[in-house]
Amino acid sequence: MIRKYLEKWRVPGFRNPKPVVAVVRLSGIIADRSGLGRSGLSSTGLVTVLESAFDMPHLKAVALAINSPGGSPVQSSLIGKRIRALAEEKEIPVFAFAEDVAASGGYWLACAADEIYADESSIIGSIGVISAGFGFQNAIKKIGVERRVHTAGEMKSTLDPFLREKPEDVERLIELQQDVHDAFTEMVRDRRKDKLKAPDEELFTGAFWTGRRALEMGLVDGLGELTEVMQERYGDKVVFRPVEQHQGWLKNKLGFGAGAKSWSAPRGNISSIVDDVLVAIEDRGLWNKFGL
Numbered sequence: 001m002i003r004k005y006l007e008k009w010r011v012p013g014f015r016n017p018k019p020v021v022a023v024v025r026l027s028g029i030i031a032d033r034s035g036l037g038r039s040g041l042s043s044t045g046l047v048t049v050l051e052s053a054f055d056m057p058h059l060k061a062v063a064l065a066i067n068s069p070g071g072s073p074v075q076s077s078l079i080g081k082r083i084r085a086l087a088e089e090k091e092i093p094v095f096a097f098a099e100d101v102a103a104s105g106g107y108w109l110a111c112a113a114d115e116i117y118a119d120e121s122s123i124i125g126s127i128g129v130i131s132a133g134f135g136f137q138n139a140i141k142k143i144g145v146e147r148r149v150h151t152a153g154e155m156k157s158t159l160d161p162f163l164r165e166k167p168e169d170v171e172r173l174i175e176l177q178q179d180v181h182d183a184f185t186e187m188v189r190d191r192r193k194d195k196l197k198a199p200d201e202e203l204f205t206g207a208f209w210t211g212r213r214a215l216e217m218g219l220v221d222g223l224g225e226l227t228e229v230m231q232e233r234y235g236d237k238v239v240f241r242p243v244e245q246h247q248g249w250l251k252n253k254l255g256f257g258a259g260a261k262s263w264s265a266p267r268g269n270i271s272s273i274v275d276d277v278l279v280a281i282e283d284r285g286l287w288n289k290f291g292l
Helices: 002-008 047-054 073-090 105-110 137-142 167-195 211-217 226-234 249-254 270-289
Strands: 020-027 059-068 094-103 115-118 123-125 208-210 239-243
Touching: 020 047, 020 226, 047 059, 047 073, 047 239, 059 073, 059 105, 059 226, 073 105, 073 167, 094 105, 094 226, 105 167, 115 211, 123 211, 208 211
Parallel strands: 020 059, 020 239, 059 094, 094 115, 094 123
Antiparallel strands: 123 208
8 A cells, every 4th residue: 555655656766766875984982992981893883883874775885985004903804704794695796995094904995895995095904913012120110019910820920011031922922913914815815816916925025005005906996986986886875874873962972982082081090091091092093004
């Protein structure tokens, strides 16, 4: 009955609905910080966002707007796998659009798409693994603090920032990094296949390039902006529907939801404050690495 009514009165868009492109913004450091009240891209935080994007009526494609210098390789992998699972289940193509930077874990996310686009000045690549930290063994001595550590297991205190770094600890860390790097490069090869045009010794060193150079190397499929590319693909009448992570009113009021900057509510003790400061410094360092 409803269908006949709509057809009779020629309700606009009923018989020929406009094509829809869901737009998912993946911006920021990739990390699960749900328990810290800090911003970060994580598989848990993006579950509802991704499912909503792929469940839209009249959906033609999902566009990922990526602006991330990377972060956790585990979260990068989990998010990428979830995107691929939904794309294959719904049979919907995925397009990635790099903005300022899609590097390291950010490029990992981009590889979850069927096609990758970038601005000619976007920063692309950094296919490598890095571990950074701080050493405080001299600082605590100067302020008269005694460090007391008791472990069961000789490697339990590996790379403790309050102890002097040991060569055997660094060697173990390098082994772990190599395993992660192997998984990263394998994923890139699997997703990009014969599109890659540069040798492995150039692609997988952790180096990064502009979008124009990345196109020459086969790391991206083209240079272009999201709206322009999607309109060329699906027509001028395509409808863009952004999908954002829902935040409760209290989180939005206080400013420490998923869309917040690198800020967290004070957690009441010196250790927590120091942790917040160090996380903020590391975040800033990731962005600064790419001149942002």
